Amino acid sequence: MAWDRNQMAARAAQELEDGMYVNLGIGIPTLVANYVGDKDITLQSENGMLGMGPFPFEGEEDPDLINAGKQTITELARTSYFDSAMSFGMIRGGKIAAAILGAMEVAENGDLANWMIPGKLVKGMGGAMDLVAGVEKVVVVMDHTNKHGDSKLLKECTLPLTGKGVVDRIITNLGVLDVVEGGLKIVECAEGVTEEELRAATEATLV
């Protein structure tokens, strides 16, 4: 047993505190918004919006209102809009309390790789490098192993980096780990996962 996508998102939502301004990445991180409950969270979309609302009802899509994943969305009573320079000003300037994003690899020193695989289609880093460099708390949500069963939590990243020493916490289908001095520290195991199983699936040094 391990956490599924929704359980990982629900666990990631526990990282968010009342009053936080938060940026959610594409994929499982987007699902985190479904699990914030009563907490007063303001979502930032780096294309220039604070206070991102849910998807519109069919027929109410507005081409001038999209999120960073280019999906149609809606605004809320609290929403504000601004240009891309200001948007990344608040990201780089440390005003966003947390970023939750996916990853291909995380190293035990907090290095993050999530933007390119050499020799494969390169799409670009978008805003990921700015987010991990500027945001106070960077939480990675990803599967613990790749489709070949190899650990994605490594001693050193093999792929080109998105950021150096930037990750604070990793939430996988097997559990929660923190980046600490000397390696990764197990915070908790997913339901039905033993510490031995988590250790066996992890290449990074566990302290």
Next chain:
Amino acid sequence: MKKVYGSAAEALDGLLQDGMLIAAGGFGLCGIPELLIDAIVESGVKDLTVASNNAGVDGFGLGKLLDTKQIKKMMSSYVGENAEFMRQYLSGELELEFNPQGTLAERMRAGGSGIAGFYTKTGYGTQIGEGKEVKVFNGEHYILEEGIFADLAIVKAWKADDTGNLVFRKTARNFNPPAAMCGKVCVVEVEEIVPRGSLDPDHIHLPGIYVHRIIQGQHEKRIEKVTTRPREEA
């Protein structure tokens, strides 16, 4: 001061040159200067370098300028939605300079603000930082990025008055203000040109000093990814 022109082609008359650097506003297909792009396609100008967050999609937006091979080099943060782009890039016909999204926006803002370069933490220790000056401030590493000084900016806004004061709408603002700022000449297309005095001076998003030529036109405003929720959730 005459800034209002009758068509995109008229507004671009005398401004286009082979090999020039153009900064374009827009994010994905949202807030892109689609009429000016069409007119640039028509002009046949070539060997362009285009600074734009994205490269359009096949057959729309900047994708049209790729189809006609008028672009030599793109400066972008994300180009994942365009098959023709990938084909030209992988075959070596098209140069690509990846910029982190915030770095690209700030490079435009800086260029338009008379700032030749700035230090940012973004990209330090990655491929993006390779070959760039590194400086330590308060114990943290920053890399030097340069301002973008474009020959021409092409921008989409919602409304303008005839003096070029601009108002944008929702997330269609995105890269348009910084792109406008960094152009030696800035041409703007809007959905509506309104009489002088009808925009609240306190609600102008970009003052007309940055805007040299304006056109009004019909926009397709294509949506890249329509996502909705069921009514029952209401």
